[in-house]
Amino acid sequence: MSSELRDLYQEVVIDHARHPRNFLKLENPTCTAEGFNPLCGDQLTLYVKLAEGVIEDIAFQGDGCAISKASASLMTTELKGKKQEEALALFGRVHALLTEGPKGEENLEGVGKLAALSGIWEFPLRVKCATLAWHTLRNALEGTGARISTELNNHGS
Amino acid sequence: MTGVQTGSVTSLGLADGQVGGNDVADFNIERVCQNFPILREKVYGKQLVYLDSAATSQKPQGVIDAMSRFLLKKNANVHRGVHHLAERATEAYEGARVKAQRFLNAEHANEIVFVRGATEAINLVAQSYGKKHVGEEDEVLITAMEHHSNIVPWQMLCEQKNARLRVAPINDNGELLLDEFERLIGRKTKLVAVTHVSNVLGTINPIRHIVEMAHARGARVLVDGAQAVPHLKIDVQALGCDFYVFSGHKMYGPTGIGVLYGRSELLEEMPPYQGGGDMILSVSFEKTVYNVPPYKFEAGTPNMAGAVGLGAAIDFLAGLEHEALAAHEKEVLAYGTRMLSAVPGLRLVGTAHAKASVLSFVLDGVHPHDIGTILDREGVAIRTGHHCAQPLMSRLDIPATARASLGCYNTRQDIDALVAGLDQVRELFQ
Structure with missing residues (x-):
């Protein structure tokens, strides 16, 4: 098996895909949003409980590929207890990691366990699987409540 | 053009079971493949195995x-x-x-x-x-x-x-x-x-x-x-x-x-x-x-x-003798059906009696999109997703399938490459 595949499907990723953390529906969330990736049918609902700008609790439910599930699961474990602005700032760093790779160590700084996603940049078609949870988070926090989609066009036959 | 027949089931010989190994031998697969320059391409250093003809077929030199x-x-x-x-x-x-x-x-x-x-x-x-x-x-x-x-x-x-x-x-x-x-x-x-x-x-x-x-x-x-x-x-x-x-x-x-x-x-x-x-x-x-x-x-x-x-x-x-082409495609489909059915945890989706060159499947515990990515790195091109048939996916109660689809140029070796790739998928996920 190629080393790129091993980097993509790191043990942490497989583990989170198989046993996603915070995989439940929150009672009384302060914000929720739904994310959808029509390319492969990934679908998730994100529940966030905000208290004075801090993410007190966060959880998700849904179905999707290993990358989308692991990314959502890792995201929830990293964000609990973080301030809203910190969460959105982290999205920026994660986005750089997903699209550019580790760039030495530069893009690994401050991403914690999300470093497990560092192999995705070599698979450009899979980046949106990993960003789905984050785009959904932004929608939830910004309170638009709209269902977001990774695709605006259709993918044929 | 000779021997125009109906596009019904029997014209493919699917129902009558009379298509034997000799008919397949009449079909010169090497010569057919030589018509398709793209099949000589390598992806990630591996020989391309194209199993996505239902999305679009490759084009012969002619x-x-x-x-x-x-x-x-x-x-x-x-x-x-x-x-x-x-x-x-x-x-x-x-x-x-x-x-x-x-x-x-x-x-x-x-x-x-x-x-x-x-x-x-x-x-x-x-x-x-x-x-x-x-x-x-x-x-x-x-x-x-x-x-x-x-x-x-x-x-x-x-x-x-x-x-x-x-x-x-x-x-x-x-x-x-x-x-x-x-x-x-x-x-x-x-x-x-x-x-x-x-x-x-x-x-x-x-x-x-x-x-x-x-x-x-x-x-x-x-x-x-x-x-x-x-x-x-x-x-x-x-x-x-x-x-x-x-x-x-x-x-x-x-x-x-x-x-x-x-x-x-x-x-x-x-x-x-x-x-x-x-x-x-x-x-x-x-x-x-x-x-x-x-x-x-x-x-x-x-x-x-x-x-x-x-x-x-x-x-x-x-220019391809139709009966020989149909027999070849039927043989590869039957081989693919047999080989995929033997993969642990794999379920074929679509098992109609009268069937043409499509092998849709799901694999326990692995999303089709992950299957597609892993196979791709082995040079095996398949389609994953809902295949523009979301109502059908709902009817079957699955979000997506992996689909290997066959053209005139596909062989048993292509099926073997698919199954070998699936072994890697299982190694990672199961």
Whole structure:
């Protein structure tokens, strides 16, 4: 098996895909949003409980590929207890990691366990699987409540 | 072109079990593969194994050359100029129409309308024939296994006309429930639109039987032949259908060209689909007189090089002995079915008795998208997702499948590469 595949499907990723953390529906969330990736049918609902700008609790439910599930699961474990602005700032760093790779160590700084996603940049078609949870988070926090989609066009036959 | 037969199940030899190993040996697979330069490509240093022909087929050298020759030697606008090149171009374009006529065994060449593909052909019928003949509370009947392209145009029509879209159900093997189908064709049914071969399940539908049921109740039948034309011999007169549509690119031709076959008397009375040049006899600001079919439906400068490429693809298929091709494809499909069924945790989706070159499957605990990525790194190209058939996915209660689909160039070795790739998937995930 190629080393790129091993980097993509790191043990942490497989583990989170198989046993996603915070995989439940929150009672009384302060914000929720739904994310959808029509390319492969990934679908998730994100529940966030905000208290004075801090993410007190966060959880998700849904179905999707290993990358989308692991990314959502890792995201929830990293964000609990973080301030809203910190969460959105982290999205920026994660986005750089997903699209550019580790760039030495530069893009690994401050991403914690999300470093497990560092192999995705070599698979450009899979980046949106990993960003789905984050785009959904932004929608939830910004309170638009709209269902977001990774695709605006259709993918044929 | 010889021995034109119907596109029914028996013509593929699927039901009679008489196709033996010797027939397969008659099919020179090496020579067939040599026609497809792209099959020599390497991806990630691995030999390409192309198992995505149901999405689009690869193109033989003959098609590439014919299009290139047209552009190098014959290009001019068709039906217009008096100069020599215009004559050559018109001859090439109309020659392709005659090839398509013979390919479908249509009675007349003017029953062949060139369109962009099956999708445009269905939209044309919906917005021309459908708009004229489907009224309020009328019904259009489709099936649960249709591609979005044979669902959405009818939904749009039904919405415009306040008509009702009905859906014929399938069983768990992916076969139409014909009794139910028959019950759904009623007095109000104006049109039945059904796929010849399912792009997800591979099911070959009994078109002739469906046409008989529909015609007995006065409904017209459109057949989506996009997945059928690369595999079956088509005879629209034997099938008895009113419309038959297909795309060039799924049968070794180029993209952007396809065919709408419509029976003469229907095309005659149908209003134009788009307005523009070539579809008129005379234009004044007071009144325009439309041209006759097929030109009435071919507004604007057509895809000339595409039509020529389609003609070359038809020649390519005609050059393969059909019985031998069908036997080869059947053998590889049977081998693939056997090998995939033996993969632990794998379930084939679509196990119809009459089936063509599609192997859809799901694997326990692994999402199809992950399967696709891992196989890709082994050089194996498959399709994953809902295959533009979301209602079918809902019916089957799965979000997506992995789909290996076969063309004339695929072999047992390709299936072996697929299974070896799946071993890697299982190693990672199971």
